[in-house]
Amino acid sequence: MAKQYKLTVEKRSETGKLGLKNLRNNKKIPGVYYSYDSTNILFEIDEQEIKNAIQSQANIFTVAVGGKEQNVIFKSVQYHPVTEKIIHIDLYGVDMNKAISIRIPIIFTGNAIGVQTQGGVLNTSLNEIEISCLPSDIPDNIEVDITNLELGGNIQAGEIELGDKFELVTSSDLAVVSVTHAAIEQEPQESDEIEGEEVESEDASGQSSESEAPNEQSESDNKDSD
Incomplete structure (x- = not known):
């Protein structure tokens, strides 16, 4: 059986940025009640009231909206990105005899x-x-x-x-x-890189010695001719 909690809300006329700011400065949270069978209603609720409702861990909430009690669920709760205070809440009216x-x-x-x-x-x-x-x-x-x-x-x-x-x-x-x-971390193969560098060094050295060989032979030929 779903837990239920009774909320006390009031209709509100404050709209726009300035109006909503005034509400929040007075520790009121603006909200919208979305009905499944009638017109949506703007409301306000005490900041502490909504905190208590969330802490109750209830799934269904009872509110007096438009002169009669309605069963609602939280459709969404918006928080300030910096202060993490609740800044807006949407309630969705439900028919207890229909699946949601x-x-x-x-x-x-x-x-x-x-x-x-x-x-x-x-x-x-x-x-x-x-x-x-x-x-x-x-x-x-x-x-x-x-x-x-x-x-x-x-x-x-x-x-x-x-x-x-x-x-x-x-x-x-x-x-x-x-x-x-589990992911296996592969360590860099440093030894292979070193061996590769040594091979390149040896190749370079070999090329260098081969390039000097003709010069030595040329000098020897010159001596023979002398």
Whole structure:
């Protein structure tokens, strides 16, 4: 059963850069509520309220929007790139009787045999997968047991056991985790380079001695002629 948390929000009229700046200076976070069956609504929420909601680790939130309570999920949360403060939030209204698509974090359990006894390296390709389910069935995470994962093997999204309540949205042939051979660092072959330099030096020396030989022979011929 998905965790639920009640949020207190207020409709807002402030728009534009100056208006949003004033909101944030008063420790308010601007947001947009996207309804699945009616008009979108601009709202504001206390900074501490949204922090508490995130820390609650709830999946479904209840808010009073447009005069009636609605069940919503976080569609997106935007953070300031420097201060990492929350600067905007989008809420998406859900029908508790209709399935929605949502990304769920993956937790890997066990120690892969390919790493423990075969000298491989564990590579994680996906940290979350997208599934479809009823809002009330949204799980906190999905566990993937990697104990029997051998060197050279992988686990694809389609191989994860989800249960009857969930349908996989992520492509089934995407690799989630794998065990590969450890990279082997090749040291530079200094000895070969040195030998090569010596050979080149010897060749140069040989050419030099051969070029001097005719001169010596020429001098000998001159002496004989004298």
